[in-house]
Amino acid sequence: MTQRQVNAAVLLIGDELLSGRTQDINLQAIAKYLAPLGVQVAEARVVADVPEAIVAAVNTLRASYDYVFTTGGIGPTHDDKTADAVAAAFGVGIDVRDDARAILEAHYKGRTSLNESRLRMARIPDGASLIDNPVSKAPGFQLGNVFVMAGVPSIMRGMLQDIGHRLEGGAVVSARTVRAKGVPEGEIADALGELESATNGAVSFGSYPWFTPEGFGVHLVARSADAAALEKAVADLMQMIRARGAEPEEIAEPS
Amino acid sequence: MTQRQVNAAVLLIGDELLSGRTQDINLQAIAKYLAPLGVQVAEARVVADVPEAIVAAVNTLRASYDYVFTTGGIGPTHDDKTADAVAAAFGVGIDVRDDARAILEAHYKGRTSLNESRLRMARIPDGASLIDNPVSKAPGFQLGNVFVMAGVPSIMRGMLQDIGHRLEGGAVVSARTVRAKGVPEGEIADALGELESATNGAVSFGSYPWFTPEGFGVHLVARSADAAALEKAVADLMQMIRARGAEPEEIAEPS
Numbered sequence: 001m002t003q004r005q006v007n008a009a010v011l012l013i014g015d016e017l018l019s020g021r022t023q024d025i026n027l028q029a030i031a032k033y034l035a036p037l038g039v040q041v042a043e044a045r046v047v048a049d050v051p052e053a054i055v056a057a058v059n060t061l062r063a064s065y066d067y068v069f070t071t072g073g074i075g076p077t078h079d080d081k082t083a084d085a086v087a088a089a090f091g092v093g094i095d096v097r098d099d100a101r102a103i104l105e106a107h108y109k110g111r112t113s114l115n116e117s118r119l120r121m122a123r124i125p126d127g128a129s130l131i132d133n134p135v136s137k138a139p140g141f142q143l144g145n146v147f148v149m150a151g152v153p154s155i156m157r158g159m160l161q162d163i164g165h166r167l168e169g170g171a172v173v174s175a176r177t178v179r180a181k182g183v184p185e186g187e188i189a190d191a192l193g194e195l196e197s198a199t200n201g202a203v204s205f206g207s208y209p210w211f212t213p214e215g216f217g218v219h220l221v222a223r224s225a226d227a228a229a230l231e232k233a234v235a236d237l238m239q240m241i242r243a244r245g246a247e248p249e250e251i252a253e254p255s
Numbered sequence: 256m257t258q259r260q261v262n263a264a265v266l267l268i269g270d271e272l273l274s275g276r277t278q279d280i281n282l283q284a285i286a287k288y289l290a291p292l293g294v295q296v297a298e299a300r301v302v303a304d305v306p307e308a309i310v311a312a313v314n315t316l317r318a319s320y321d322y323v324f325t326t327g328g329i330g331p332t333h334d335d336k337t338a339d340a341v342a343a344a345f346g347v348g349i350d351v352r353d354d355a356r357a358i359l360e361a362h363y364k365g366r367t368s369l370n371e372s373r374l375r376m377a378r379i380p381d382g383a384s385l386i387d388n389p390v391s392k393a394p395g396f397q398l399g400n401v402f403v404m405a406g407v408p409s410i411m412r413g414m415l416q417d418i419g420h421r422l423e424g425g426a427v428v429s430a431r432t433v434r435a436k437g438v439p440e441g442e443i444a445d446a447l448g449e450l451e452s453a454t455n456g457a458v459s460f461g462s463y464p465w466f467t468p469e470g471f472g473v474h475l476v477a478r479s480a481d482a483a484a485l486e487k488a489v490a491d492l493m494q495m496i497r498a499r500g501a502e503p504e505e506i507a508e509p510s
Contacts, residue, residue: 015459015461015478016461016463017282018286018297018298018299019478020282020285020290021430021461021476022463023283024282025278027272027275027279028279029275030275031275035274035275040273040274041273041275043273043303043308044273044300044301045300046298046299046300047298048297048298075444075462076440076441077440077444077448077462078444079459079462115441115442115445152464154466173274175276185331185332186370189332189375190370190372192332193332196333204270205333206270206276207330207332208277209407
């Protein structure tokens, strides 16, 4: 029995990602967190802190994918526009909510004031459920199939821990990597395409050339939700490399 | 006289970016290369090695933005689907082209064979102009307002050098950053919003909290195409921080 493939989109929100000021690392962290749960990231978008852009992306992506994960734009400042934009995308109201306010009150009590700006972080769209923030307390939220998280990577990763249990995953796609040193990508391209064709879609192969001061070669990645097909794919890759006189090596995914 | 704003989109192509195998660094490099030329990245998308997804993204983005920059999917293997997809998006033919083939022949001559897989890298959509690849020779190409580059970052950066002179930039948006140590973002959010409102859209302010073992604070970024307005914005930010008893410091953009 083949399990259904569950696909997700990631929406990264923030001027700083598009200006080049900030290097995003959230997409990769989200993809790696979701994969073992049986959720594949199928598309990602990066939009500016512009309400219309956020609304349009949220509505396109939530209609196209099983789940949508957003990062960024839920802090206390005027450029934090995500919560209001998500409410607008769903056509629901948004206001300070008691349970979110209570979390912030407990966090700031005795240290500093829960002023109007900070209260913005308790603005939650109607019908949403809160996502716990173990790092800095101000919660994220889930509305329908959309999960709204902070942009700061450590906070985002904390919020993911309160999301996994809410997801209904499908087929888990695993990847295995064969490293071939001294083999130019252009020499094995045909053979690789034939191996993929022979699997009738059960396995997808990727080819990633590498160059280091010690030499060059290619990483061949096989990805499949079918364990037996993946096992055969790796064996086929090893044999194909050996047939070219090189010694393949299976490696953990390069970081 | 106000110069027109010229906006671009970046389209990152590759399964490996969505699976989490590969951390993209091309978006940031492209944004930093384009900014001084007066071209702002206004949106980015990441799609898989799926022709329909590439075609749809190329057609949406090229209609919406002045320029589109793609990375990935122009190598010799079966998972390199970008060139054919871009041709399909424009509704033009694609075939091995003599000038591109000559570049590859000169590169491989005496070293290895220009086999059928490698010849795939000379497939150029009808009507495109080549983009020089000083690193590994196989060219990128420009078709209309779409620039198609390799995904390997060092090769992509090499190709950018043959793109800048083709662009007609507009207003150059500059950014300046004020660092405020010990100032919580939630304390200056109101004042920051008021400063932005007072510029009537001439300056946009971003607020990025930071946390290190030595302490915490916020980076306040002012962005504008108007040099005088930007100068005033930085002075206003410094004054606003000083009014809270902290000592602001202008810094180069954090890397």
